Amino acid sequence: MINKIFATAQTALADVPDGATVMISGFGGAGMPSELIDGLIAQGATDLTVVNNNAGNGDSGLAALIAAGRVRKILCSFPRQVDSWHFDRLYRAGKLELELVPQGTLAERIRAAGAGVGGFFTPTAFGTRLAEGKETRNIDGRDYVLEYPIHADYALIKADRADRWGNLVYRKTARNFAPVMAAAARCTVVQVRETVELGALDPESIVTPGIFVQRVVRLTPMRKAA
Amino acid sequence: MINKIFATAQTALADVPDGATVMISGFGGAGMPSELIDGLIAQGATDLTVVNNNAGNGDSGLAALIAAGRVRKILCSFPRQVDSWHFDRLYRAGKLELELVPQGTLAERIRAAGAGVGGFFTPTAFGTRLAEGKETRNIDGRDYVLEYPIHADYALIKADRADRWGNLVYRKTARNFAPVMAAAARCTVVQVRETVELGALDPESIVTPGIFVQRVVRLTPMRKAA
Amino acid sequence: MNKFDRKQMAARVAQDIPEGAYVNLGIGLPTLVADYLPKGREIILHSENGVLGIGPRPAKGEEDADLINAGKEPVTLLTGGAFFHHADSFGMIRGRHLDFCVLGAFQVSAAGDLANWHTGAPEAIPAVGGAMDLAVGAKQVLVMMEHLTREGQSKLVERCSYPLTAARCVNRVYTDLAVIDVTPEGFCVIEMVEGLDLETLQRLSGVPLKYQPAARAA
Amino acid sequence: MNKFDRKQMAARVAQDIPEGAYVNLGIGLPTLVADYLPKGREIILHSENGVLGIGPRPAKGEEDADLINAGKEPVTLLTGGAFFHHADSFGMIRGRHLDFCVLGAFQVSAAGDLANWHTGAPEAIPAVGGAMDLAVGAKQVLVMMEHLTREGQSKLVERCSYPLTAARCVNRVYTDLAVIDVTPEGFCVIEMVEGLDLETLQRLSGVPLKYQPAARAA
Numbered sequence: 001m002i003n004k005i006f007a008t009a010q011t012a013l014a015d016v017p018d019g020a021t022v023m024i025s026g027f028g029g030a031g032m033p034s035e036l037i038d039g040l041i042a043q044g045a046t047d048l049t050v051v052n053n054n055a056g057n058g059d060s061g062l063a064a065l066i067a068a069g070r071v072r073k074i075l076c077s078f079p080r081q082v083d084s085w086h087f088d089r090l091y092r093a094g095k096l097e098l099e100l101v102p103q104g105t106l107a108e109r110i111r112a113a114g115a116g117v118g119g120f121f122t123p124t125a126f127g128t129r130l131a132e133g134k135e136t137r138n139i140d141g142r143d144y145v146l147e148y149p150i151h152a153d154y155a156l157i158k159a160d161r162a163d164r165w166g167n168l169v170y171r172k173t174a175r176n177f178a179p180v181m182a183a184a185a186r187c188t189v190v191q192v193r194e195t196v197e198l199g200a201l202d203p204e205s206i207v208t209p210g211i212f213v214q215r216v217v218r219l220t221p222m223r224k225a226a
Numbered sequence: 227m228i229n230k231i232f233a234t235a236q237t238a239l240a241d242v243p244d245g246a247t248v249m250i251s252g253f254g255g256a257g258m259p260s261e262l263i264d265g266l267i268a269q270g271a272t273d274l275t276v277v278n279n280n281a282g283n284g285d286s287g288l289a290a291l292i293a294a295g296r297v298r299k300i301l302c303s304f305p306r307q308v309d310s311w312h313f314d315r316l317y318r319a320g321k322l323e324l325e326l327v328p329q330g331t332l333a334e335r336i337r338a339a340g341a342g343v344g345g346f347f348t349p350t351a352f353g354t355r356l357a358e359g360k361e362t363r364n365i366d367g368r369d370y371v372l373e374y375p376i377h378a379d380y381a382l383i384k385a386d387r388a389d390r391w392g393n394l395v396y397r398k399t400a401r402n403f404a405p406v407m408a409a410a411a412r413c414t415v416v417q418v419r420e421t422v423e424l425g426a427l428d429p430e431s432i433v434t435p436g437i438f439v440q441r442v443v444r445l446t447p448m449r450k451a452a
Numbered sequence: 453m454n455k456f457d458r459k460q461m462a463a464r465v466a467q468d469i470p471e472g473a474y475v476n477l478g479i480g481l482p483t484l485v486a487d488y489l490p491k492g493r494e495i496i497l498h499s500e501n502g503v504l505g506i507g508p509r510p511a512k513g514e515e516d517a518d519l520i521n522a523g524k525e526p527v528t529l530l531t532g533g534a535f536f537h538h539a540d541s542f543g544m545i546r547g548r549h550l551d552f553c554v555l556g557a558f559q560v561s562a563a564g565d566l567a568n569w570h571t572g573a574p575e576a577i578p579a580v581g582g583a584m585d586l587a588v589g590a591k592q593v594l595v596m597m598e599h600l601t602r603e604g605q606s607k608l609v610e611r612c613s614y615p616l617t618a619a620r621c622v623n624r625v626y627t628d629l630a631v632i633d634v635t636p637e638g639f640c641v642i643e644m645v646e647g648l649d650l651e652t653l654q655r656l657s658g659v660p661l662k663y664q665p666a667a668r669a670a
Numbered sequence: 671m672n673k674f675d676r677k678q679m680a681a682r683v684a685q686d687i688p689e690g691a692y693v694n695l696g697i698g699l700p701t702l703v704a705d706y707l708p709k710g711r712e713i714i715l716h717s718e719n720g721v722l723g724i725g726p727r728p729a730k731g732e733e734d735a736d737l738i739n740a741g742k743e744p745v746t747l748l749t750g751g752a753f754f755h756h757a758d759s760f761g762m763i764r765g766r767h768l769d770f771c772v773l774g775a776f777q778v779s780a781a782g783d784l785a786n787w788h789t790g791a792p793e794a795i796p797a798v799g800g801a802m803d804l805a806v807g808a809k810q811v812l813v814m815m816e817h818l819t820r821e822g823q824s825k826l827v828e829r830c831s832y833p834l835t836a837a838r839c840v841n842r843v844y845t846d847l848a849v850i851d852v853t854p855e856g857f858c859v860i861e862m863v864e865g866l867d868l869e870t871l872q873r874l875s876g877v878p879l880k881y882q883p884a885a886r887a888a
Contacts, residue, residue, distance in 0.1 A: 001689075001712055002689070002690045002712045002714075027501040027502075027520070027524070027538075028520065028524040029517060029524075030501070030517060030518050030519075030520050030524075031518070053538075077579070077580055077581050077582070078579045078580065078581040079577060079578075079579055080576075080577040080578070080579040081579075087577075088577060091577060092577075098577075098578075100578050100579070100580060101580075102580050102581075102582070102583075102584040102585055103500060103538075103542065103580070103581050103582040103585060104500075104542030104545055104546055104582060104584075104585030104589075105584075105585070107537075107538040107539040107541070107542045108341070108343070108539055108542060108543075108546075110539070111539040111761075112346075113765070114761060114765050114767075115334070115757075115760075115761030115764055115765045116348070116349060116761065116763075116764030116765035116766060116807060117334070117346050117347060117348060117764070118346075118347035118348070118349065118363070118365040118366070118368060118370040119346065119347045119363075119365055119370070120338070120343050120344075120345065120346040120347070121343065121344035121345045121346070122342070122343060122344070122546065123342060123344065123546065123588045123589070124546060124584045124585045124588050124589075125584050125618075126588070126618070126619075127616060127618070127619040128584060128615065128616045128617065128618065129570075129615050129616075130580065130584065137344070137345075139344040139345055139374070140344070142344060144344040144345070148365070163750060164750075165714070165750045167750065167752055169430065170430070170535075171430075171518045172429075172430075172503075172516065172518040172519040172529070172535055173499070173501050173502050173503050173518060173519055173520055173535065174518040175502050175535055175536070175537050176501050176502050176537065176538045177537070177538045178537070179537040179539075180537060180538060180539045183761065183762075183765060183767070198749050198750040199749035199750060201752075202431070203398075203723075203747060203751050203752045203753050204395065204396070204397075204398075204431065204433075204753055205428070205430065205431035206752040206753075207430075207537070209722050209752040209754060209762075210714070210722070210750070210752075211692050211714070211716070211722060211762055211767050211768075212762075212767065227471075227494055228471065228472045228494045228496075253719040253720075253738070253742070253756075254738065254742040255735060255742075256719070256735060256736050256737075256738050256742075257736070279756075303797070303798055303799050303800070304797045304798065304799040305795060305796075305797055306794075306795040306796070306797040307797075313795075314795060317795060318795075324795075324796075326796050326797070326798060327798075328798050328799075328800070328801075328802040328803055329718060329756075329760065329798070329799050329800040329803060330718070330760030330763055330764055330800060330802075330803030330807075331802075331803070333755075333756040333757040333759070333760045334757055334760060334761075334764075336757070337543075337757040339547070340543060340547050340549075341539075341542075341543030341546055341547045342543065342545075342546030342547035342548060342589060343546070348764065349764065349806045349807075350764060350802045350803045350806050350807075350836075351802045351836075352806070352836070352837070353834060353836065353837040354802060354833065354834045354835065354836065355788075355833050355834075356798065356802065389532060390532075391496070391505075391532045393532065393534055396753075397736045398721075398734065398736040398737040398747070398753055399717070399719050399720050399721050399736060399737055399738055399753065400736040401720050401753055401754070401755050402719050402720050402755065402756045403755070403756045404755070405755040405757075406755060406756060406757045409543065409544075409547060409549070424531050424532040425531035425532060427534075429505075429529060429533050429534050429535050430535055432534040432535075432536075433755070435504050435534040435536060435544075436496070436504070436532070436534075437474050437496070437498070437504060437544055437549050437550075438544075438549065
């Protein structure tokens with residue numbers, strides 16, 4: 001019997017090695033798998049490359065991972081925020097590498113990895129400093145920049161409900177990057193509010209089919225996500 | 227008040243010009259908007275370029291449009307079937323141009339058009355005669371072919387239910403190409419089994435948001451789709 | 453002369469958004485436009501974090517941490533709204549499905565170039581978010597900004613000195629002093645605040661301005 | 671010697687599909703594999719027209735025209751199945767998420783090249799469907815075919831004479847005579863039907879065959 005449900009974050013994250021590329025879902029706090037991140041901090045993996053839209057807010061979640069010195073490099077679209085002090089400090093100290101990617105290009109590069117696309121031409125950032133050094137092309141009168149997929153070793157994502165096959169549904173705008181990240185990682189670990197019986201999720205409404213999910217952990221948020 | 231619901235296929239299709247590129251959803255009969263196609267036949271537009279997975283089955287739906295001599299060119303992945311006699315006859319007579327596209331590349335080219343992607347590298351068809359004359363590239367050790375988006379003037383698609391904003395849900399495998407075609411066309415016309423009040427569709431389960439839909443017609447199938 | 457305040461600017465932008473439009477309102481000042489959309493006009497607001505049909509701010513205590521806009525403020529969902537993932541959301545943007553986006557700006561050039569993401573200061577931590585995608589993707593890019601910097605320099609420029617967000621993308625600029633179209637011939641003023649004359653606006657702007665009130669298309 | 675019939679071939683392929691695998695069964699002969707998957711092994715079947723979790727054929731009269739497989743035959747959905755659109759479905763394929771696909775073939779070369787979509791006959795109307803996507807996308811490409819053509823020619827070849835579906839993609843071939851792995855050193859027989867010897871198989875095949883029964887990995 002297929003059963004992707006793990007008892008604890010600890011067991012679900014046990015094999016994350018140093019140096020791994022880890023995607024983390026969420027847009028600010030919405031959809032951020034804070035309890036999985038806490039598990040990753042406890043697990044100890046370091047020298048990580050993190051892919052997220054932001055670079056941490058406040059002192060919890062991704063910010064805590066950064067504050068713990070576990071992140072070598074971050075790919076994101078919007079690091080600088082009023083409460084991104086841990087990122088700001090380490091970045092200014094030269095201890096954290098940043099690859100700044102426009103938000104839509106970030107989403108599409110992640111999607112490309114999951115969909116087996118080797119590269120794609122996007123009009124976004126053409127003629128700007130974020131396209132400097134990149135291949136460009138005019139196609140049918142519009143200018144494009146060539147972008148490549150972002151693959152990951154692990155994706156840590158948050159969903160609302162899951163079944164034992166790993167089928168997922170989300171809640172409101174907490175969906176954001178999770179579905180594309182799930183497909184882009186070799187091993188996708190999901191924290192959910194609730195696990196349900198197989199068949200409890202409507203086949204028409206499953207957003208992430210279990211094929212993209214390797215491990216599911218039910219985790220009750222201990223605190224309001226930052 | 228936004229109201230995308232049209233009373234008849236006739237009014238919803240009145241402005242399709244000769245020479246238009248028309249996407250038609252469906253995989254065989256499942257999801258084929260047969261009644262809209264009947265409306266298009268009655269409307270009279272000719273010299274059409276049609277995008278569909280197949281090239282018509284039997285004597286109804288797309289096959290009837292082809293039989294009526296309205297199609298100049300077809301882009302599809304699987305024209306030849308036991309019951310594709312209208313296509314077969316016109317193709318062999320040199321009266322119908324065929325662009326054969328692998329099914330996944332067809333879906334992705336349509337998706338690219340809707341998502342503003344100017345081109346993408348796919349591993350599919352590399353080293354085969356369907357990639358002859360196409361640009362190729364080795365990226366990270368894998369060989370890819372460069373493919374371009376397929377845009378359309380109209381998409382004729384079938385869904386199960388719609389509201390007046392054009393939000394859509396589908397039924398089972400009848401979903402197939404419709405969501406990507408809806409986004410790839412300048413004007414998307416949808417035939418639905420049922421129109422529902424705004425709010426009757428779960429925001430978490432809407433598959434095609436109304437932004438991709440211009441016109442909705444409730445049409446009761448007159449016959450089993452071929 | 454009577455400068456427009458933020459609310460008046462927002463109300464002026466709102467006037468130009470027609471029934472049925474799909475609109476993305478940028479973070480900050482542009483978000484204010486939502487409050488001034490004419491009652492009874494159905495307009496569908498998009499947010500790049502995966503939602504169409506954003507409604508008014510929730511009442512105090514009714515906020516839902518899972519229902520936020522791109523500025524990470526709590527919002528509500530209108531009846532008829534829908535959720536989707538980030539790649540689909542930016543497919544909508546990049547694929548030219550949004551009728552309008554309204555963005556803030558540091559500078560707009562006479563060619564319609566937009567600079568709104570980076571001051572160019574070497575010590576600044578860069579952050580771009582969805583600005584570049586919106587600028588290239590929306591059918592109409594509307595900019596909403598103060599006409600002058602705090603130091604009194606015009607934000608309408610011949611060429612942007614700040615790093616570009618996108619070239620040749622801006623269609624119309626709404627400032628606290630005027631409404632200005634970007635045309636093939638450069639800036640064209642279509643409205644000014646009461647008491648302002650073209651000569652004064654021209655002097656403040658420091659870049660050639662045409663004047664054609666009839667050009668107003670809203 | 672006892673040639674495998676179609677059912678025996680399907681049963682033999684089915685043995686090699688492990689619990690939890692995501693599998694696409696090609697149109698025709700490969701579809702038969704579904705009927706021989708060991709009871710109690712949970713295996714999730716994918717069809718390129720947008721479904722995971724295909725179940726058995728429906729009972730007569732219970733067919734649903736909206737629930738079909740890639741061969742356009744009526745199917746059912748298992749508890750736990752899901753529907754999605756065509757671009758997502760081929761994203762699964764191209765993105766290497768399927769553990770196995772099982773395809774028919776005209777020819778397989780010693781390098782693992784696959785020819786299964788076009789006979790090369792100039793008058794033939796070409797049709798490719800999802801074959802090229804499956805061949806490049808699945809983690810393991812299993813081929814299921816008669817060992818010989820009706821004219822007695824081997825379908826295992828040094829180089830394909832038919833137009834390619836994809837190069838260097840086939841991992842294992844199941845015929846009515848043998849199970850053959852494609853290895854860096856060429857074809858390697860791992861099983862033969864009862865009563866067949868390597869010499870005879872070698873003669874029928876007309877292409878170098880190694881023999882290494884221990885190589886069987888299922």
